[in-house]
Amino acid sequence: MSTSTSSKAIPTHDSPPIPPASTSTYIIPQLSGELVSIPGSKSVFRILASEKQTGDDSIGVFSSGGALADAPGFHHHERAHDIFMVTKGELKLWVGDSCRILQAGDFASIPPKIIHNPHLLGPITETYGLIHPSSWIDFFRYVSEPTDIPSIIYPEQDSRSLPALLVPKVIAAAKAGKDYDVHFHREHVGCEVAPWSDADTVLPDGEAPYYLRANRGPRWILGGVVSRPFITGTQSSGKFAITSLEGSSHLDAGLNPLAAPLRYAVHHVLVVMEGKATINVEGYAPATLTEGETVFVQAGVAWGVVFESRFVRIWSFSSGDGVERVIERAGRQYTEGYVVPDKAESWDAQKFEEVCKELQVKAA
Structure with missing residues (x-):
């Protein structure tokens, strides 16, 4: 199914510079992006979108992969809001006075001023992250080595000490008057790991640090599309939102509310986590994406999605209330199941x- 008549393909960027430094739609292949590696981290950051692409300071989105290595150390950000989402392996994460072991699908939100420390437990750990403001990603660029990463996946054999290399560089930046908003707490002692609890299955009513256990949070449904929000504007003070969009090619295509392109007032970074989907972006020919591929659509450009396989999971990162809020307000809470239903339902x-009018969302 396609709603676009243009023959112009969405640009795909799989060689530097990626992503492009312009506010236009683009696709990034699996395990690609602007690659940066912090010495001693045994990991790589793959920047998928930053202020260079959004044209503002709203959101920076990236993925990362790494092996068991030193943790960077306890630190906080005065202004930056940090997000951790695990897709493979394990991540030990201290957030304030709590600590959890995060596995695939687990999530954590760390607002400004909260002391935290992530520790990859490996041997293979993959994560996604979002940070606001997006210019904070310049810290990655500052402390990293050149972007021509020799490793195919990540520098697993880098045996240097991460704290020994990272902390002095941050101190030097501060002395030079460069504020990267990273404040270390070298004497801080982290608490013991605690088990997951019922508190880790709900979203707080405002901006606060929290964990969210995989597939245990709130669910909303509209037609045949299920939305599992990790964080909304309520928890980010309106700065951004992240949700998992789930659907199926086996459901009635006419009951897919996302098929017809909609023009949102916020940016969207869409990552296909499972399955296959066709993305219809205003001004471009339809593009079919599979696992690990990313498309960036800037605010004001209409887009829609068609599910092309038995099960499709797409993670949506937006710079404010976006597709997740449309599904929440126009749909209903989905409490009778955890997976995509066998039959799509009609909607009002x-x-x-x-709802679209209230959220300044317009049909293409």
Whole structure:
């Protein structure tokens, strides 16, 4: 199914500079992006979108992969809001006075001023992250080595000490008057790991640090699309939102509310986590994406998605209330199941139009 008549393909960037330094739609292949590696981390950051692409300071989105290595150390950010999402392996994460072991699908939100420390437990750990403001990603660029990373996946054999290399560089930057908003607490002692609890299955009513256990959080449904928000504007003070969009090619295509492109007032970074989906972006020919591929769509450009396999999971990162809020307000809470239902349901078209109007979302 396609709603675009243009023959112009969305640019795919798989060689430097990626992503491009312009506010336009693009696709990034699996395990690609602007690659930076912090010495001694045995890991790589793959920047998928930053202020260079959004044209503002709203969101920076990246993935990372690494092996068991030293933790960077306890630190906080005065202004930056940090997010951790695990897709493979294990991550030991201290957040304030709590600590959890995060595995695939687990999530953590760390607002400004909260002391935290991530420790990859490996041997293979993959994560996604979002940070606001997006210019904070310049810290990665400052402390990293050149972007021509020789490793195919990440520098697993880098045996240097991460803290020994990282902390002096941050101190030197501060002395030179460069504020990267990283404040170390070298004497801080982390607490013991605690088990997951029922508190880790709900979203807080405001901006606060929290963990969210995989697939245990709130769920919303509209038509045949399930949305599992990790964080909304309520928890980020309106700065950004992240959700998992899930659907199926086996459901009635006419009951897919995302098929017809909609023009949102915020940026969206869409990452296909499972399955295959066709993305229809205004002004471009339809593009079919599979696992690990990313598309960036800037604010004001309409986009829609068609699910092309039995199960599709797409993670949506937006610079404010986006697709997740449309599904929440126009749909209903999905409490009777955890997976995509066997049958899509109809929805109130008038309510859908009213919600879109409230959120400044327009049909293409």
